[in-house]
Amino acid sequence: MWSRDGIIVTTHHVIEQDDNIHIGLHSGQTVAATLVGRDAPTDLAVLRAASAELEPPAWAEAETLDVGHLVLALGRPGQRVQATLGIVSTLGESWRTPSGGLVERYVQTDVMMYPGFSGEPW
Numbered sequence: 001m002w003s004r005d006g007i008i009v010t011t012h013h014v015i016e017q018d019d020n021i022h023i024g025l026h027s028g029q030t031v032a033a034t035l036v037g038r039d040a041p042t043d044l045a046v047l048r049a050a051s052a053e054l055e056p057p058a059w060a061e062a063e064t065l066d067v068g069h070l071v072l073a074l075g076r077p078g079q080r081v082q083a084t085l086g087i088v089s090t091l092g093e094s095w096r097t098p099s100g101g102l103v104e105r106y107v108q109t110d111v112m113m114y115p116g117f118s119g120e121p122w
Contacts (some may be wrong), residue, residue, distance in 0.1 A: 001056040008047040015045045021064060023049045024076070039100025062105070071109045075117035080091045086111035 002009045008023065015021065017040060022030040033049040069088045074081055090108040097103065 002046075003053055003056055004054070006033075006049045006051065006054055007036070008033065008049060010045050010047065011078045012040050015047075021047060023047070025053050025103060027053060029053070032067050039101060041099040042103055043099075043101075044095055053104065065091065065107065071111050073109075073111045073113065073117065077115060082114055082117070082119075084112065084114065100104045 004012045008044060015035065018035050021035060023033045024030050026097050031051040031053075033047040036046040036048050038045040050115060067088050069118075071086050071088055073084050073086075075084075077084070086109045088107055088108050092106045092108060094102060094104050095106065
C-alpha cells in the first residue's frame with residue numbers, strides 16, 4: 001500500500017495479466033484492482049484498489065533514514081505472514097537496472113527476502 005486512495009506499488013514481474021486483478025487483504029478477503037501502469041525496466045507496477053480496509057503504513061521521511069537503521073520486511077508468499085529483519089546498509093543516488101531503467105534514489109538493505117516476498121514487503 002502506497003497511499004490511502006488505494007495506490008499499491010508492486011513488482012512488474014508478479015502481475016501476470018493487465019485485467020481481472022485481485023488483491024488479498026489482511027482480513028482474508030480479496031478486492032478488485034486495476035493496473036494503473038507498469039515499467040518493466042525498473043520492475044515496478046502500480047495498481048489501484050478500492051476498499052475501506054486499505055490502510056497504508058506510516059512512511060518515514062526519506063531525510064530521517066540513515067545507514068544502520070533497522071528494517072523489517074513482512075511478506076505473505078502463501079497463507080501465512082513471514083518476517084525478516086535487517087539494517088540499512090547504504091543510501092544511494094541514481095543507478096540503472098540491468099534492463100536499462102533509471103532508479104533515481106534507492107535504499108540498500110541486508111534484509112533476507114525469502115522466496116515469495118517479491119512485490120509484497122509490507
